[in-house]
Amino acid sequence: MAATIKDVARLAGVSPSTVSRVLNQKGVISDETKQKIASAMEQLKYVPNDIARSFANGSAHAISLVIDISDGTAYANNFFNNTVFGIETAAHQNDYNLIITNGAAAFGGISSVERLIAGKKVDGVVLPISLVTDELLRRIEDLSVPCVILGRSEEVGAEANWVDINNVQAGRRAVRLLLERGYKKIAFLSDGDGEVFNQDRIAGYRRELAANHLPVPNGGILHGLPTVESGMDCVRVLLQDDDAPDAVICSDDRLALGALRAAHQLGLRVPEQFGIISCDNTPLTELAETPITSVDVDTFALGVQAAQILIEQIEDPQTSLRQILLSTKLIERASTMRETREETEAIHI
Amino acid sequence: MAATIKDVARLAGVSPSTVSRVLNQKGVISDETKQKIASAMEQLKYVPNDIARSFANGSAHAISLVIDISDGTAYANNFFNNTVFGIETAAHQNDYNLIITNGAAAFGGISSVERLIAGKKVDGVVLPISLVTDELLRRIEDLSVPCVILGRSEEVGAEANWVDINNVQAGRRAVRLLLERGYKKIAFLSDGDGEVFNQDRIAGYRRELAANHLPVPNGGILHGLPTVESGMDCVRVLLQDDDAPDAVICSDDRLALGALRAAHQLGLRVPEQFGIISCDNTPLTELAETPITSVDVDTFALGVQAAQILIEQIEDPQTSLRQILLSTKLIERASTMRETREETEAIHI
């Protein structure tokens, strides 16, 4: 049997409360007593029973990350990994454990998340936006544990804690890089429609064009699917035009790969005649036939931030809601690395 | 404040023990009493305090997955995701929670895994082979909680529970497919050296060749790195030979991609003149210029198995150790899909 606080107390010749106090650094304890207790703990190889602790002070010192197994995005790329690692790292630093639970699963009448909270096993939850519903948010609120959302939606706005990627900025940066490289007419291929992250990127794209006094090309924003085929189709359509775009920003790596291949098929050289930027920076872009410039997101940091603001809220429920936008980084690769000479020439015409 | 079992008892006019008994389906309780208790629970929206429960019966009903943040493999591909999802799913089905913890992290003197176990927060652990040391295994043994390893090493052998991929079978199957497609001389590109999974694949490769009375080609087993460049280099070397291989099995998707590109550069048509099989089935193979045939592993099932045998051991510590090898599946794509006609021709010569 493992040693308990009482065993330690007995061996050290003090009371359990004293041991507890040195363990938690509460109250004033003489150095001598501390010494005796320390050596007793040492001798008995004492490790506190964290369950008993959680029970006594009513908090599990754990947070939960709810996962969406049905979410193909998380499933297929490594967004999930790094975010989990980030959350775990930050949680650990604050002495919290991380419990993973499936958002879809239910436990008799109530969802497993609610059970986890109501059962006092966790003090807070981080929730991917794909699982957020008003209903769920309200229930969590009722159980009065804090919550932070990964990503955001229009509805959530400033009514919740969230961390998200600054997609507007990403869109602007992509446009800016293409303009710097001398591309004149930039299209945008989106892998979806209504999602906030796509809307944001498109907004950034529009804004940066506007800031440079450039119009959004006619039919320059296409909505496709996250597949190579869709990327090829879109680019074929784009390039039918006489005055076709000479660069494209894709909101998905498969789209971008399709764009690259369609351009090659149509005999365009990338990057010389056609520039491509993608958004997810999976290995697909780095290892494409022509490596593709991509927006990179530090998903580890995303997780760290999420866990940190969650724990802040747990430790001080008065803390006001927080929303955090993470900057992105543009990793330039061959697909946009052309000499800007062409630009100069073009201007001369 | 949340309702406790005492509140329920009071409202139902029974004692807490009776409520506990219906909750745990122990002892004999009349239907009438059950009814009263059920409606009291309903009315009070009672949810058991799982921490108090764990405390009372000395088991957290949780397992831990130890992760290796430094492991580039897990970090970069989606092996990790699916395995976690599988573990979570199986754990949940058995009413266990899943706690993720970083294998490298430490908590004062002891590692976070040990703390989790000694602190009674988990009843068992699943451990990636990359983190396994004799030392760690011994310590876990001392704490007398069961453990299952993801993957295996020579040292571990039959001395522990593990689930692993049947890499020998994968190697054999890859060879068999290539032979069926009429390839005559098959090389093997490994992305490493000593790892058991590479050794196994190579063993399978050798065995299947032997079973077909074929020799391992001279210099037919190359050890490279998990990069596209290394794949290109290896294939260039291989193809210098007059009597060069006409197919290659790669133990990594980047190697395979490199192989594909080198073949193209050297003017070989894939699959007609050169066949390629890879082993990880990441999107890289599916979306390569020529989609690459790949060994697919059901990492979700791997997680499920791991969790299941772990929980078996937890619930019945007498259960003997178990080792499970999971079958792989060969997903055939363009890189090997050639008419076997060529084979016939070749035979006619």
Added chain:
DNA sequence: TTTATTTATGCAACCGTTTGCCTAATGCCA
């Protein structure tokens, strides 16, 4: 010296469930 204050520690209740043991009520048989 006496009294007030500070410092260091002990006592015991409490957190919410579980469970071994005991008892009251019911049913059965002789």
Added chain:
DNA sequence: TGGCATTAGGCAAACGGTTGCATAAATAAA
């Protein structure tokens, strides 16, 4: 109708900590 099983449920201790309150010893102030 008394005695013995059986059934249904209550009592109270236990799980391992934490913490408010009380107190003894040591020190400072009067």
